[in-house]
Amino acid sequence: MSFRLPEPAPFPRAGDNRPRITETAPADDLSFAARRTVLVGREPEVTEVLGAVDAANHSVITITGVGGSGKTSLAVEVAHRLVGQFGRRWFVDLTAVDHPEDVVVHVLHAIGLRSSLGDPHDVLTAELRRGPALLVLDNCEHELDAAAHLVGVVAATCPELTIIATSRRPLDVPDERLLNLGPLPLTDGEAPGPAVRLLAARANALGARLDAGGPDGARLLAVCRRLDGLPLPLVLVATQLRGMAPAELDDLLADGLSLPAMRGGTAHQRTMTASLNWSLALLTDAAVDLYHRLGTFVGSFDAALAAAVGPPATAPVRVAATLNELVDHSLLLVDTTGATTRYRMLAVVREHARAGLDDDARAQVAGAHRRAVLERVTAQRHRARYFSPEQIAELEMLHDDVVAAIDSAIATRDAPVLVGLLTSTIRFWRVTGRIRFGLDRTIAALAALEESDRAVLEYMRSDQERVLGLVDEAAEHAEDSLRRIRENGPRAWLPFALGGAGDAAASQGRFDDARAAYQEIRQLYDPQADPQLHALWCANLGGIELAAGRVDAAAPLLEEALEVFAVHPPVWLMGRVRGHLGVVARHRGDFATATTLLLQGLDDLAPYHALAEAAPLVDELALVLAATGRARDAEDCRHAAAEMLRRMGSPDLADADGTDAEPSMSIAEVVVLGRRTSRPRHTDVLTPRELEVAGLVAEGLTNPQIAERLVISPGTARTHVERIRTKLGVGSRVQVARWVLEEYVDRQTR
Numbered sequence: 001m002s003f004r005l006p007e008p009a010p011f012p013r014a015g016d017n018r019p020r021i022t023e024t025a026p027a028d029d030l031s032f033a034a035r036r037t038v039l040v041g042r043e044p045e046v047t048e049v050l051g052a053v054d055a056a057n058h059s060v061i062t063i064t065g066v067g068g069s070g071k072t073s074l075a076v077e078v079a080h081r082l083v084g085q086f087g088r089r090w091f092v093d094l095t096a097v098d099h100p101e102d103v104v105v106h107v108l109h110a111i112g113l114r115s116s117l118g119d120p121h122d123v124l125t126a127e128l129r130r131g132p133a134l135l136v137l138d139n140c141e142h143e144l145d146a147a148a149h150l151v152g153v154v155a156a157t158c159p160e161l162t163i164i165a166t167s168r169r170p171l172d173v174p175d176e177r178l179l180n181l182g183p184l185p186l187t188d189g190e191a192p193g194p195a196v197r198l199l200a201a202r203a204n205a206l207g208a209r210l211d212a213g214g215p216d217g218a219r220l221l222a223v224c225r226r227l228d229g230l231p232l233p234l235v236l237v238a239t240q241l242r243g244m245a246p247a248e249l250d251d252l253l254a255d256g257l258s259l260p261a262m263r264g265g266t267a268h269q270r271t272m273t274a275s276l277n278w279s280l281a282l283l284t285d286a287a288v289d290l291y292h293r294l295g296t297f298v299g300s301f302d303a304a305l306a307a308a309v310g311p312p313a314t315a316p317v318r319v320a321a322t323l324n325e326l327v328d329h330s331l332l333l334v335d336t337t338g339a340t341t342r343y344r345m346l347a348v349v350r351e352h353a354r355a356g357l358d359d360d361a362r363a364q365v366a367g368a369h370r371r372a373v374l375e376r377v378t379a380q381r382h383r384a385r386y387f388s389p390e391q392i393a394e395l396e397m398l399h400d401d402v403v404a405a406i407d408s409a410i411a412t413r414d415a416p417v418l419v420g421l422l423t424s425t426i427r428f429w430r431v432t433g434r435i436r437f438g439l440d441r442t443i444a445a446l447a448a449l450e451e452s453d454r455a456v457l458e459y460m461r462s463d464q465e466r467v468l469g470l471v472d473e474a475a476e477h478a479e480d481s482l483r484r485i486r487e488n489g490p491r492a493w494l495p496f497a498l499g500g501a502g503d504a505a506a507s508q509g510r511f512d513d514a515r516a517a518y519q520e521i522r523q524l525y526d527p528q529a530d531p532q533l534h535a536l537w538c539a540n541l542g543g544i545e546l547a548a549g550r551v552d553a554a555a556p557l558l559e560e561a562l563e564v565f566a567v568h569p570p571v572w573l574m575g576r577v578r579g580h581l582g583v584v585a586r587h588r589g590d591f592a593t594a595t596t597l598l599l600q601g602l603d604d605l606a607p608y609h610a611l612a613e614a615a616p617l618v619d620e621l622a623l624v625l626a627a628t629g630r631a632r633d634a635e636d637c638r639h640a641a642a643e644m645l646r647r648m649g650s651p652d653l654a655d656a657d658g659t660d661a662e663p664s665m666s667i668a669e670v671v672v673l674g675r676r677t678s679r680p681r682h683t684d685v686l687t688p689r690e691l692e693v694a695g696l697v698a699e700g701l702t703n704p705q706i707a708e709r710l711v712i713s714p715g716t717a718r719t720h721v722e723r724i725r726t727k728l729g730v731g732s733r734v735q736v737a738r739w740v741l742e743e744y745v746d747r748q749t750r
Contacts, residue, residue: 039077040201041184041194042070048179049078053085053162058177059155062140062165065181066330066349067275068232071166074181075136078164086134086162093138100146107137107150121153128158140167141282141329148173168279168330182333183229183346186221189718190733191702195229196220202238210241213702219246226253228346233272276352279329286311286318287325292361294326295353296369299400300335300344308372309365342397366408370417373398373405377424387431387570389607395428406441410448418445419453426460430467431572433611436649439464455484459497466500466507467612468650475504495521495533499540511548518544535564539577546580551587558584572613575604579617586624594624599674606667614667615644621674632742633673636735640665665732673730685727693720698737 039046052061063071079089092110097103104120113127128135135154140147148171151163155173165171170178184195192200192212199220200212210216223246227233240249280288293309294301307319323343326332331349335342345353357365376398380391387395395402402425409418422445429438442461446454458481466474478501485497502517518541527534542557558580565574582597598621605614622637643665665673686694696706707717721733728739 038201039070039073040198042074042077045074045179045181046078046081049074049164050081052177052179053078053082053164055177058175059161060151060163060165060171060173060176061179062167062171062176063179063181064167064170064330066230066346067168067279068230068272068348069181069183069330070231071181072138073231075138075164075166079134079136082134086132088131089134089136091136091138094142094147095139097143097146100143103143103146104150107135111135121150124150125154125157128154128161132160133158133162135161135163137163137165140165140171141169141279144169144171144282147171168282169328180330184224184231184234186224186229188714189703189721191704191714191718192217192221193224193229195224195227195234198231199224199234199238199241202235203241206239206242208238208241210246213704216246219250222246222250223253226250227348230346230348232275233348236272272348273352276331276349279331283329284322284325287322287329288356290319290322291326291331292353292356293365294332294343294345295350295355295357296362296365296404297345297350297401298404300342300397301401302340302342305372305376305401306343308375309368363412367412367414369401370405370408370414370421373401374417374420374424377402378420381424387428387572387608389571392428392432392608395425396432399428403441406445410444413448415449415453418448419457422460423456426457426464430463430612432609433614433644433648435464435467435612439468439649452488455481455488455497456490456493458484459493459500462500462504466504468648470651471504471507475501475508478504495524498524499537502544503540506544506547511544514544515541531564531568532570535561535568536573538564539573539580542577543580546583551584554580555584571604572608572610575601575610575617576613577601578604579613579620582617582624583620586620586627591624591628595621595628595674598624599671602667602671602674606671609667611644611648611667614670615641615648618644618667618670621670625674633676636665636673636730637670640670665730665735669730686724690720690724690727693717694724694736694740697721697724697733698740700737 049061049063052058063074065071076091079091082089090111092107094103094106097106104124108114108120108124111124111127113123137147137151140151144167147165147167151165151171152173154161155163155175170176184198185193186195187193196212196217200208200210200216203210210220212220223237224234227237237249237253240252244252280291283291290306290310293311294306296309297305303316303320303323306323307314307316310319310322323332327334327343331345333344333346335344354362377395380395402421406418406421406425408414409421422442426438426442429435439461442457442464446457446461449457458477462474462476462478462481465471465477478497482497482501485491485494498517498521502514502521505511505517506514518537521537525533538557538561542554542561545551545554545557558577562574562577562581565571565577578597578601582594582601585591585594585597598617601617602614602621605617618637618641622634622641625631625637626634644667692710693706696709701709703717703721704714706712706721707714710717721736724736725732728736730736730739
């Protein structure tokens with residue numbers, strides 16, 4: 001049924017053809033929407049909208065975003081803050097409108113007007129032209145064309161009118177200012193972010209007793225991360241915290257993002273499913289189909305990957321147009337900052353999209369996803385045997401979907417895809433320090449493979465075990481892999497299997513066996529035809545000789561490797577070689593050269609986050625610093641090396657979930673420390689305000705607590721802390737506190 005307001009038509013006076021206003025909205029603004037709750041974490045967006053209102057060239061501000069992002073709450077908050085600027089304000093919700101022609105009638109009724117004669121647009125314009133006014137139009141996507149037409153008419157003819165619209169799609173009217181409302185930030189520096197504070201506040205309002213900055217913080221953060229910081233899902237799951245602990249809620253969501261419903265509010269805002277169904281009802285059939293298929297992606301994707309899982313034989317130009325439609329309806333996030341446009345679904349949107357496929361369709365799309373991801377990572381591997389920083393960056397973007405494809409291939413025992421994905425990805429995990437993660441996936445994959453498919457993965461498994469210090473397991477699996485490859489191939493992997501067996505033997509102290517393996521490798525390739533493999537051979541054998549204590553035998557091998565890598569990078573392997581040459585220099589008593597080489601090696605490794613390669617170099621740097629009188633810097637380096645091993649998954653250092661580990665330096669921060677010639681003094685580097693902030697860090701205060709103590713914003717507090725860390729050349733708040741106690745307090749009490 002159409003929503004129509006009956007309009008009485010009083011008899012007009014002769015000759016009077018103007019629209020007649022028979023009722024006007026009261027001046028006390030009692031009909032304006034009330035604030036629902038305290039708005040958490042949206043102060044930057046509030047400031048942006050208020051700034052747009054003040055700008056003379058923007059009469060229409062449209063707040064866009066996916067359902068559940070808090071568009072209405074933001075619009076209401078802004079409107080309440082503008083009470084002094086606009087004596088006349090109206091809030092109009094368009095969800096009750098059933099037909100486009102009823103939009104203007106509904107707006108008239110909402111602001112208290114009835115037209116007895118003439119066009120409703122003229123009646124509305126006559127009222128809105130009477131002086132400064134603010135009109136908030138909520139849920140414009142429901143009747144977008146009619147709402148946009150209305151906004152365009154009144155904005156063009158009412159110079160003192162400001163319109164704030166909320167919509168999942170832009171209105172595309174002249175002089176429109178768009179604000180896309182994304183999820184709430186999860187963190188504020190090292191402190192809980194607005195998403196965590198919102199979840200805790202709503203749960204506490206319902207009877208829970210949670211401390212976002214205390215022991216509950218880590219699990220609340222995990223819950224918020226699963227929900228991408230989207231306000232409506234956070235509000236929905238907050239009801240669960242009345243009867244369960246944050247850890248239990250996190251575990252529950254890990255099994256599937258099924259969210260509870262609210263009993264009140266408009267129908268499309270009571271559940272995320274209803275909210276997203278509201279959006280789907282506005283899409284073309286092609287967009288709905290692609291939307292459900294795109295739910296198979298876990299991370300970001302480009303148009304080519306989207307086409308790979310889309311309906312068969314769909315032209316790329318059609319896929320691109322459909323992606324734009326989904327972006328337009330706020331169902332996809334878009335990133336245009338890189339060389340290729342990338343898209344991403346929020347977690348709750350993704351789960352909704354997946355749920356729209358039946359089992360057969362879901363299996364078909366999952367298979368297409370596996371094949372598309374395999375094709376992409378295989379192309380990466382064929383570009384270069386070893387990784388460049390650009391390849392690492394590309395694989396980082398694809399990583400979540402690689403893992404999802406591997407898990408899917410394990411579940412379906414899709415051996416060709418599984419082996420292809422793992423052989424293309426394990427080295428990436430090795431380079432970037434995801435050692436334990438890679439080992440767990442490799443073991444799971446081996447259990448799903450036939451004997452004939454296991455040889456290469458056994459070699460890769462042994463390499464990961466050796467890096468983690470599981471030397472006996474590494475030796476066993478390296479020998480097993482070498483036997484399989486000798487017997488049945490693939491022969492192209494024989495040099496690597498021999499290297500794995502040699503490295504495992506060296507880790508057990510069997511240096512003669514290690515040398516024998518590498519001598520056999522040397523017979524399998526031509527150094528002129530494959531200089532990179534030769535450089536790798538020199539580097540690994542040089543490392544073995546160094547571990548055996550044969551410094552003079554190691555040095556020429558390492559120097560030859562460095563010479564080749566200088567012409568034929570990859571840079572990350574060059575970092576390892578420079579580090580080994582730093583060890584040679586230390587053994588020879590040349591600490592200055594040792595320091596330079598170690599820091600150069602760490603510089604090479606930092607862009608890759610290559611923890612497995614960096615950790616031994618940082619440990620070696622600690623020895624050099626200790627030998628040159630920098631005991632405290634050496635202690636920090638030892639701690640940083642241990643933390644790198646823990647993050648890799650070393651069984652000797654890993655704790656239950658990493659939450660109790662003391663923050664430590666990154667590879668780049670170790671380099672900063674190593675290049676610093678002396679400890680900075682407070683009079684040299686910190687301003688009085690920074691000294692004050694550093695003292696509060698030493699007391700254990702978080703950024704929001706520092707902000708409250710000093711009456712500054714949390715963002716300003718975070719900036720101060722980051723600047724202090726940079727100036728002091730330290731990597732964590734713990735080190736800032738140590739500096740305060742040892743350098744500042746000690747000097748003040750002497």
